[in-house]
Amino acid sequence: MEWLAEFPSLDRRELSNMKKGIDGAFREFSRAYGEGLEAFFYPLLKFMVWFEKLLQATPWPIILVVVAGLSWLGSRSVKVTVGAVIAFIAIGIFGMWEDTMSTLAIISVATIICIAVGIPIGILMARSDRLQGLITPVLDVMQTIPSFVYLIPVVMLLGIGKVPGLLAVCIYAMPPIVRLTNLGIRLVDRDVLEAATAFGASPKQKLWGVQVPLALPNIFAGVNQTIMMALSMVVVASMIGVQGLGVPVLRAISNQYLALGVMNGLAIVALAIIFDRVSQTFGKRLQAHRKGHH
Amino acid sequence: MSNEDAPKVRISNLYKVFGKTPAGVMDKVRTGMSKTDLLEQTGHVLALNDISLDIPARRIQVIMGLSGSGKSTLIRHINRLIEPTAGEIWIDGENVLEMNEAQLRDLRRFKTSMVFQKFGLLPHRTVALNVAYGLEIQGVDEAEAEKRAAHWIDRVGLSGFEQHYPGQLSGGMQQRVGLARALATDAEILLMDEAFSALDPLIRTDMQSILLDLQEELHKTIIFITHDLDEALRLGENIAILRDGAVIQTGTAQDIVMKPADDYIRDFVRDINRGRVITMRSIMTPGASAASATIPAATSLEEALPLLNAIDGHAATAVDKAGNPLGSIDLSTAIDAMRVAE
Ligand SMILES: Nc1ncnc2c1ncn2[C@@H]1O[C@H](COP(=O)(O)OP(=O)(O)OP(=O)(O)O)[C@@H](O)[C@H]1O
Numbered sequence: 001m002e003w004l005a006e007f008p009s010l011d012r013r014e015l016s017n018m019k020k021g022i023d024g025a026f027r028e029f030s031r032a033y034g035e036g037l038e039a040f041f042y043p044l045l046k047f048m049v050w051f052e053k054l055l056q057a058t059p060w061p062i063i064l065v066v067v068a069g070l071s072w073l074g075s076r077s078v079k080v081t082v083g084a085v086i087a088f089i090a091i092g093i094f095g096m097w098e099d100t101m102s103t104l105a106i107i108s109v110a111t112i113i114c115i116a117v118g119i120p121i122g123i124l125m126a127r128s129d130r131l132q133g134l135i136t137p138v139l140d141v142m143q144t145i146p147s148f149v150y151l152i153p154v155v156m157l158l159g160i161g162k163v164p165g166l167l168a169v170c171i172y173a174m175p176p177i178v179r180l181t182n183l184g185i186r187l188v189d190r191d192v193l194e195a196a197t198a199f200g201a202s203p204k205q206k207l208w209g210v211q212v213p214l215a216l217p218n219i220f221a222g223v224n225q226t227i228m229m230a231l232s233m234v235v236v237a238s239m240i241g242v243q244g245l246g247v248p249v250l251r252a253i254s255n256q257y258l259a260l261g262v263m264n265g266l267a268i269v270a271l272a273i274i275f276d277r278v279s280q281t282f283g284k285r286l287q288a289h290r291k292g293h294h
Numbered sequence: 295m296s297n298e299d300a301p302k303v304r305i306s307n308l309y310k311v312f313g314k315t316p317a318g319v320m321d322k323v324r325t326g327m328s329k330t331d332l333l334e335q336t337g338h339v340l341a342l343n344d345i346s347l348d349i350p351a352r353r354i355q356v357i358m359g360l361s362g363s364g365k366s367t368l369i370r371h372i373n374r375l376i377e378p379t380a381g382e383i384w385i386d387g388e389n390v391l392e393m394n395e396a397q398l399r400d401l402r403r404f405k406t407s408m409v410f411q412k413f414g415l416l417p418h419r420t421v422a423l424n425v426a427y428g429l430e431i432q433g434v435d436e437a438e439a440e441k442r443a444a445h446w447i448d449r450v451g452l453s454g455f456e457q458h459y460p461g462q463l464s465g466g467m468q469q470r471v472g473l474a475r476a477l478a479t480d481a482e483i484l485l486m487d488e489a490f491s492a493l494d495p496l497i498r499t500d501m502q503s504i505l506l507d508l509q510e511e512l513h514k515t516i517i518f519i520t521h522d523l524d525e526a527l528r529l530g531e532n533i534a535i536l537r538d539g540a541v542i543q544t545g546t547a548q549d550i551v552m553k554p555a556d557d558y559i560r561d562f563v564r565d566i567n568r569g570r571v572i573t574m575r576s577i578m579t580p581g582a583s584a585a586s587a588t589i590p591a592a593t594s595l596e597e598a599l600p601l602l603n604a605i606d607g608h609a610a611t612a613v614d615k616a617g618n619p620l621g622s623i624d625l626s627t628a629i630d631a632m633r634v635a636e
């Protein structure tokens with residue numbers, strides 16, 4: 001009855017051989033393709049470095065003006081705009097300006113990539129049930145798998161640095177925008193779509209004239225969530241060599257510096273709140289036509 | 295047959311079965327299996343059952359039936375929003391089912407336009423841009439589209455609301471937008487699926503008047519779906535009655551009221567105001583008349599009864615618009631006609 005007490009697993013030798021085999025194969029793969037991949041991502045790296053340098057080299061008053069301007073354009077709210085400016089001033093006073101610029105750089109690039117890749121995937125998904133069935137489980141895995149698990153192959157392939165960090169952030173932050181684009185398009189009122197068809201609209205005219213505009217509030221909620229999730233990856237990304245607010249947090253953990261950790265943590269929270277309020281109020285304004293229902 | 299009399303839309307032997315393998319159950323349908331049996335035995339819904347209907351040009355054809363009788367399914371076959379299981383649809387002598395994607399889009403852009411029960415307006419566009427939608431799809435340039443849209447907005451009485459969004463309008467106003475959008479494309483065929491059913495009775499009567507007024511000058515081929523007999527009788531020059539996906543009677547309003555083809559239709563017409571619907575033309579005895587008093591043949595029973603009552607001998611001659619005698623009528627026939635035929 002021994003086999004009942006303990007689960008009949010593969011024996012240790014077999015298991016370790018199997019794992020070694022997989023590791024070996026992947027190492028082979030990364031030796032063969034690692035450089036090619038690095039070359040492929042090189043332009044991206046250049047762009048990220050350039051963008052980070054740009055943010056850091058720009059005089060702080062100009063950054064403050066840009067922050068205020070963007071907040072105002074997005075939210076049209078004095079409260080949000082003033083809040084954003086005050087938060088940035090505080091960040092500067094407490095000596096976190098440079099790290100904040102690095103974090104802003106990677107978050108912006110990650111968000112742009114997620115939008116550029118995620119929205120088209122979401123659109124394709126909405127147009128085909130089969131594709132939806134295929135992609136949904138992939139998104140589930142991307143969102144639930146602990147990020148350290150995919151950090152391993154990413155680091156094996158690309159080493160330590162900005163690009164692998166960016167990839168890790170994107171893998172984690174992409175799902176909401178894909179999901180919400182898909183959902184938003186599928187939720188478009190069938191009667192409205194039928195009307196467009198009845199007037200002879202082509203599939204393209206329906207997509208850009210009806211489906212995407214009506215899905216915009218949802219798509220925007222996706223962008224908002226993507227930004228939030230990217231921000232929450234800042235500390236993890238700093239473990240594989242991404243500059244920014246995550247680095248001091250890591251240092252604080254290993255050296256038990258309470259104040260350093262809390263300050264940088266609060267800076268991340270401040271960024272999150274600013275992004276969230278600005279993009280949410282912008283999303284609400286997109287739905288202006290839904291107001292005033294009788 | 296001259297071109298004038300050729301039907302604008304011809305539907306012949308049209309069947310529509312919803313389900314997994316519609317073609318597979320067509321044999322059963324053709325050999326006369328009923329809708330209920332088909333559903334029980336095969337899980338397929340027989341929505342349209344051997345429909346043949348010629349729809350004349352420049353008139354209002356009403357298609358009436360209770361909920362689930364297949365009205366929406368039928369009207370959506372005309373612009374092929376739904377593909378038939380069997381049968382043919384012809385518009386102006388062209389086979390709609392043989393059209394490819396591009397031809398079909400052109401049909402929908404230029405020849406047909408549609409008004410929907412739930413309005414189907416684009417919520418993110420203003421009234422002006424909604425009305426211009428069909429024109430935009432046709433490729434009409436912006437300035438011209440705006441001009442034409444403004445014209446139709448005015449015609450349906452919505453001037454001043456151009457920059458409102460549909461969500462800011464009442465149901466009746468939204469449907470005016472729907473009507474203006476359909477009229478703006480200049481399509482010859484107007485498909486209206488229970489266009490006024492979602493509206494309050496008063497607004498509904500208003501909309502019927504607007505439609506009738508416009509039709510007097512536009513002379514479109516209008517296919518109007520309704521489940522409401524009063525509406526059917528008010529609007530329909532020709533009426534087809536649908537039950538369980540089959541046409542069970544076609545004819546003028548008079549035909550339907552005076553000679554209901556079966557109990558189903560008799561039930562329908564029992565509660566209507568016969569005095570308003572029935573005219574002298576349908577109760578007169580055609581031929582020579584001895585009576586000297588005259589009554590126009592288009593007079594309704596309601597109006598004619600007091601006239602007949604006042605005339606000595608209680609009899610009169612029905613005359614057409616030009617005053618030519620058409621037949622004879624008397625009071626007792628008129629009173630009989632007020633009673634529901636049992
Ligand atoms: N997509 C569909 N799949 C399956 N059955 C359908 C579908 N569309 C319609 N039906 C069925 O076909 C029949 C006719 O439906 P249809 O919507 O044409 O009726 P209707 O006369 O327009 O009714 P209503 O007055 O409620 O609008 C009904 O039995 C309905 O259940």
Ligand SMILES: [Mg+2]
Nearest residue numbers: 365366367488
């Ligand atoms: Mg219907």
